[in-house]
Amino acid sequence: MERAKEHGAADREDGARRNVRHKAAGSADEERTDASIDDADESQEQAQRDDRAAAGVDDAVSDRVAPRDIENVACWVDAHVHLDAMDQAARAWALARAAEGKYRGLIPGVDALQWEKAFEDFGAYETIDFAVGMHPWELTRGGLAVSDWKDRLVRALDHPRVVAMGEIGLDWVHFKEDEDRARSDHLFIEQLEIARAHDVPVILHVVKAHARAVEILKEHGQGLRGMVHAFSGSLEELRNYNDLGWHVGIGTLATYTNAHRAIDVAREVPDGMWLLETDGPYLAPGRGRRDSGVSEDICTVSSVIAEIRGVGVDEVCAAALSTYRALFHS
Numbered sequence: 001m002e003r004a005k006e007h008g009a010a011d012r013e014d015g016a017r018r019n020v021r022h023k024a025a026g027s028a029d030e031e032r033t034d035a036s037i038d039d040a041d042e043s044q045e046q047a048q049r050d051d052r053a054a055a056g057v058d059d060a061v062s063d064r065v066a067p068r069d070i071e072n073v074a075c076w077v078d079a080h081v082h083l084d085a086m087d088q089a090a091r092a093w094a095l096a097r098a099a100e101g102k103y104r105g106l107i108p109g110v111d112a113l114q115w116e117k118a119f120e121d122f123g124a125y126e127t128i129d130f131a132v133g134m135h136p137w138e139l140t141r142g143g144l145a146v147s148d149w150k151d152r153l154v155r156a157l158d159h160p161r162v163v164a165m166g167e168i169g170l171d172w173v174h175f176k177e178d179e180d181r182a183r184s185d186h187l188f189i190e191q192l193e194i195a196r197a198h199d200v201p202v203i204l205h206v207v208k209a210h211a212r213a214v215e216i217l218k219e220h221g222q223g224l225r226g227m228v229h230a231f232s233g234s235l236e237e238l239r240n241y242n243d244l245g246w247h248v249g250i251g252t253l254a255t256y257t258n259a260h261r262a263i264d265v266a267r268e269v270p271d272g273m274w275l276l277e278t279d280g281p282y283l284a285p286g287r288g289r290r291d292s293g294v295s296e297d298i299c300t301v302s303s304v305i306a307e308i309r310g311v312g313v314d315e316v317c318a319a320a321l322s323t324y325r326a327l328f329h330s
Contacts, residue, residue, distance in 0.1 A: 040222040040234040068300055072314040077113060077321045078298040080167070080203065080229040080249050080277035082119045083128070087296065090281060093296030094124040104324065105295075108134035108167040108203055109228070111143030112152040127264040129328060131164040132205050133191055136171050136184050144187075150194070157198050163328035165195040166203025167229060170216075173207045181209075185216065192220045201327055202226035205247075210237040217244055225327065230279045231265060239264050242273050247327060249277040252293070254308060255285035266308045276302055276320040276326070 040246055076097060083091045084107055097103035107122060109115035109132035120130045132153055137145055146152070156162055168191045175181050195202045199208040206213045210233045217224070220245075228241055231248035238248060248269060253262035266274075278285070278301055280293030285300045 002182075010105070044081070048178055052124050072160055072312070073299075073302070073317045074102070074314070075317065075321055076103045076298050076302065077276055077317060077324050078278050078280075078301075079227065079275035079320070079324055080108055081105045081280050081298070082282065083107050083295060084121060085112065086281050086293075090292070090294040092247065092295070094298075095125065098127045101127060103127060103298075104131070104321065105330070106163065106203075107133060109133045109156075109165075110167065111138050111141075112146050112149045112156075113143075116152070119156075119161075124159070124226075126161075129161050129163045130159065131166040131170040132159075132162055133166045133203070134187060135167055136169055136187060136205060137174055139180070139183055139187060145179060150190075153191075154194065154198070157194075157200060161202075164201040164226065165191060165198075166226070167205040168192075168202065169205040170209035170213050170263065171205060171207040172209040173296075181212075185212070188213075189216060189220045192216070192224065192303075196221070204228045205230075207232065214240045214244070217246070227275055227327065229277060230283065232262065233265070234261055235264055235268055239270060242270065246277055247273050247323065248279040249279075250274050250305060251277045252279055252285050252297070255300060255304045261307055266305055270314070270328070271319065272323055274320075275323055276305060277314070 010237055047264065054322075057327050078094070079096070083105060094105055096106065104127045105128045107118050108132065109118070111134060115130060115132045118130060134149060134153070135141075138263075144148065153165075157165070170181070170184055172181065175184050193200065193274060195299055202221075205212065205225055206228055206259065210228075213228075214237075225245055225247075227247040227249050229255065230247040231238065231241075231250060232253060233241075241248060250262070250266045250269065253259050254266040256262070276298065276299045278293055278295075280295060280297050282293065284293040285297050287305070302316050302320070303313050306313040309316065
C-alpha cells in the first residue's frame with residue numbers, strides 16, 4: 001500500500017510538472033484565442049510566443065502604473081496562488097512580506113498529499129491560508145487513487161487555517177468526452193455536498209463549463225458561497241454567478257490588452273463581488289516575458305485592476321482585503 005502511494009505521488013508530481021503550461025493555456029483559452037499554448041511541443045510553444053509578440057499581444061497595461069501607488073499598499077492580497085508549486089526564489093517575495101504581515105495569500109488544494117505538504121511547509125506563516133479539495137484533473141492524474149482521500153479531506157477542514165474547499169469544479173477543455181464530463185460532475189457534486197455539510201466557502205475551477213457549473217450550483221450548492229477563480233467567462237456568465245451570491249477571481253488574464261472579456265469583467269464586476277488573484281505559477285502576467293509566475297506578480301495584477309477600475313492601487317488592495325476577509329474569515 002505504501003509503495004502504491006509513493007508511486008502515485010511521483011506520478012502526480014510528474015504530471016503536475018508536465019501540465020504547468022497546459023493549465024496556463026487552459027485557464028486563459030477563452031481570452032487568448034490567437035495565442036493558445038500547446039504544451040506538447042516546446043518548439044511550437046516558442047513559435048507561438050514569437051507570434052504573440054509580433055501581434056502585440058504582449059503589450060501589458062500594467063507598464064503604465066506609477067510606482068508611487070504601489071508604495072502606498074499596506075497589504076497585498078492574492079486569493080489564489082500556488083506558492084507550494086513555486087521554487088524558493090519565486091515565492092521568496094511573498095514569504096518575506098507575509099512574515100511582516102504585509103501579504104495575505106491562499107494556497108488552494110489539488111489533492112490530499114499536496115495540501116498536507118502545504119500545511120507543513122507554510123504553516124508558520126499566519127497570513128497564508130489554505131483550501132483543500134480534489135482538482136477535477138485528479139480524475140486522470142491519480143489523486144483519487146489515495147483511497148481515504150474523502151476522510152483526509154474532511155479532517156483537513158478542521159485545520160485552523162483552512163478557510164475554503166477547493167479548487168474543485170469542471171474543466172471542459174481538459175475533459176471533452178461525455179463519460180469523462182459525467183465523472184467530473186460527480187466529483188464536483190460530491191465535494192459540494194461535503195462543503196455544505198461543513199459550511200465552508202468553495203473555490204471553483206471552471207473552464208468552458210460555466211452554464212453547467214451554474215446548473216449544478218443551483219441544484220446542489222444552495223446556501224454555499226465562494227469564488228470562481230481565474231474567471232474567464234462573459235459578462236452574462238458573471239451575472240449568473242453574482243445572482244447566486246458567488247464572487248469571481250480577477251487578475252492575471254486582464255493584464256493582456258487583447259483579453260477583452262477579462263478586462264470587461266474586471267471593469268464591470270460589482271464592488272464586493274471580486275477578489276484579486278494571480279494563479280501563479282501557472283499564469284504569468286503581461287507580455288510573454290515568462291512562462292511561469294512569481295509571487296510578486298500580485299503587484300502587477302493589482303496595478304492593472306486598479307487602472308481598469310479607475311482607482312488607486314492602494315484602494316484596490318484595501319477592497320480586495322475587505323472582500324477576502326468577508327468571504328473567508330467571517
